[in-house]
Amino acid sequence: MPGQGLKGLGAYRINIIGLSNKVHHFHYEAGPDLFTEYGTDLVSEGTFQVDVDLDKRETFLEADFRIRGTAKLICDRSLEPFDYLINTRRKVVFKYGDQDEEITDEIMIIQRDTAWIDLGQYLYEFIALAIPLKKLHPRFQDEAEDEDDEAEGRIVYTSGGSEDEGGSDGTDGENGHDDQDIDPRWNALKKLK
Numbered sequence: 001m002p003g004q005g006l007k008g009l010g011a012y013r014i015n016i017i018g019l020s021n022k023v024h025h026f027h028y029e030a031g032p033d034l035f036t037e038y039g040t041d042l043v044s045e046g047t048f049q050v051d052v053d054l055d056k057r058e059t060f061l062e063a064d065f066r067i068r069g070t071a072k073l074i075c076d077r078s079l080e081p082f083d084y085l086i087n088t089r090r091k092v093v094f095k096y097g098d099q100d101e102e103i104t105d106e107i108m109i110i111q112r113d114t115a116w117i118d119l120g121q122y123l124y125e126f127i128a129l130a131i132p133l134k135k136l137h138p139r140f141q142d143e144a145e146d147e148d149d150e151a152e153g154r155i156v157y158t159s160g161g162s163e164d165e166g167g168s169d170g171t172d173g174e175n176g177h178d179d180q181d182i183d184p185r186w187n188a189l190k191k192l193k
Helices: 002-011 032-038 120-129 138-154 184-190
Strands: 013-015 023-030 045-056 060-074 081-097 107-111 116-118
Touching: 023 120, 032 045, 032 120, 045 120, 060 120, 081 120
Parallel strands: 081 107
Antiparallel strands: 013 116, 023 045, 045 060, 060 081
16 A cells, blocks of 8 residues: 555655754654565564764764664574664764765765655664674573684684695695695695696
């Protein structure tokens, strides 16, 4: 239904033409409507308190987002739902220019006659960026840290030195490893030198 889409968009839109050049404060309570409107790929549920300080200047606007709340996630290991606390702060600068363009993640160019800016997409993206790649229930958190430490201990780095750096006994002079211990795929890469 077209009316619902417009309702969702209007919830996070700010009329910037009507604002004077100073800092303006906005407060939002974001919930299911945010995820319904902007996507449920990374986060589909949660409740958030959002404070936005919008500093309007002659040549740009700076939006300072403070987002606090709880996202409902599904554990990657046990498939159990759990609450994940989010407390993040992000900034976006909207500079006036000839055409709408994204310069970086934090700098957007908007046309000088732009009447509205929609903060909803930014809210959704900032919440999604605060979600960890590996979503683990809090009861697995200690195990995850142990696994990360073990994985770091298993990483083996070898020097890519030339053949004449090795010792006369068939080992490389620095760490004493035989060439036979090296994965044969590395030998193929050494030939490219």
